[in-house]
Amino acid sequence: MEFKFSMTTEVHFGEGVILKNKDLFRSLGSKALIVTGRRSAKINGSYDDVKKALDEVNIDYVLFDEVEENPSLETIEKGSDIGKKHNVDFVIGIGGGSPMDAAKAIAVFIKNPEINKDNIFGSGKLESIPVVAVPTTSGTGSEVTQHSIVTVNKEKTKKNLGQRVFPKYAFIDCRYTNDLPYDITVNTAIDAFTHLVEGYLNTNSTFMSDIYGEKGFELFKYCFEKLLNKDFSPEFRERVMLASVMGGMQIAQTGTSLPHGMGYPLTYFKGLHHGLANGVLTIEYLKTFKNRTKINRMLNILGLSDLGELEKIFNSLINIKLDITMDEINEYSRSIIANKGKLKNHPEEVEFEDIVRIYSKSLLEK
Numbered sequence: 001m002e003f004k005f006s007m008t009t010e011v012h013f014g015e016g017v018i019l020k021n022k023d024l025f026r027s028l029g030s031k032a033l034i035v036t037g038r039r040s041a042k043i044n045g046s047y048d049d050v051k052k053a054l055d056e057v058n059i060d061y062v063l064f065d066e067v068e069e070n071p072s073l074e075t076i077e078k079g080s081d082i083g084k085k086h087n088v089d090f091v092i093g094i095g096g097g098s099p100m101d102a103a104k105a106i107a108v109f110i111k112n113p114e115i116n117k118d119n120i121f122g123s124g125k126l127e128s129i130p131v132v133a134v135p136t137t138s139g140t141g142s143e144v145t146q147h148s149i150v151t152v153n154k155e156k157t158k159k160n161l162g163q164r165v166f167p168k169y170a171f172i173d174c175r176y177t178n179d180l181p182y183d184i185t186v187n188t189a190i191d192a193f194t195h196l197v198e199g200y201l202n203t204n205s206t207f208m209s210d211i212y213g214e215k216g217f218e219l220f221k222y223c224f225e226k227l228l229n230k231d232f233s234p235e236f237r238e239r240v241m242l243a244s245v246m247g248g249m250q251i252a253q254t255g256t257s258l259p260h261g262m263g264y265p266l267t268y269f270k271g272l273h274h275g276l277a278n279g280v281l282t283i284e285y286l287k288t289f290k291n292r293t294k295i296n297r298m299l300n301i302l303g304l305s306d307l308g309e310l311e312k313i314f315n316s317l318i319n320i321k322l323d324i325t326m327d328e329i330n331e332y333s334r335s336i337i338a339n340k341g342k343l344k345n346h347p348e349e350v351e352f353e354d355i356v357r358i359y360s361k362s363l364l365e366k
Ligand code: NAP
Pocket: 036, 037, 038, 039, 040, 041, 044, 067, 068, 069, 070, 071, 095, 096, 097, 098, 099, 101, 136, 137, 139, 140, 141, 142, 145, 146, 147, 148, 149, 158, 176, 177, 178, 179, 180, 181, 184, 188, 191, 274, 275
């Protein structure tokens, strides 16, 4: 057996972890840039905890609270300009995947002042200043991945920044997710599940990454039941967060696969939330597999007898009617076939017609 396993983020999980570990901030410098979305961090307690911790260890900070969903390179440039102007030593990303991913990209831009939105791709491997991540959704696992997914308006798509920015610390306190509305809870949970699936059924999967996948499916056996019953207790919040962290640790090793690549145009052109964009394609993607060994193992852990049972769960949780034409499906399919990086993560041969079929059956025949 041969594998590489790398997960350099120090994870602190539990109630009150930010204040309990406030001294860790001292090792990162004397001034922080806090990166958030527009509203939620100020309401769910996460921003207050970070401010209190920084105040108690005498670390100065500036706030950049303009990160939109699916952060654009324009926003990242704006945030990094503020960081550079204030000479910050590190970046704290608080929020869902969008602010955490933006924080990672901003940390790269601050460390490399010659980098901007027009030359970031093709710039080779870059360092970043340290990043701390505080998740407030249970979905992306960005707090434990090296990935930063950004919207590239020039290319009309979302892309991985292509740099390895593992947060130095992840502070995970599920209380910040207690008041997540139903739709964001479902959409982000579906995202976590798709990470587990795409990481598990991945060319790059290993003995080690599969441990996270299988543990994540075990957690989802419980989480699906609670999601279907809309029973969002603190215990559910904890387990779905753990599943999201497992998914993150897994895709940090494997990367994602077809549904993520195919979902990006659905988000960019149709405004579909990231989790739904992957989720709506997942069942048809699973049906394309010729070798079902691992799919059957996954279903067994989930306590499901066949793919039809998983499809019923997805149909109950996801209800999407997209206005999409066959021409658009062909165009998106062409760009996936051109995305060799994503295709090579899929362990079986895949043709243009297969991609068109997944899109069509998922989006036109519902
Ligand atoms: P998000 O885009 O970060 O946030 C979605 C919405 O949820 C925003 O309106 C946000 O409000 C709100 N929100 C966040 N936390 C909340 C809370 N505790 N209570 C109430 N509302 C809250 O959503 P996400 O699904 O977590 O992240 C999606 C992004 O992550 C996509 O860009 C995706 O490509 C990326 N992603 C990254 C990775 C990775 O490995 N790096 C993996 C998967 C996905 P505010 O704007 O006010 O905060």
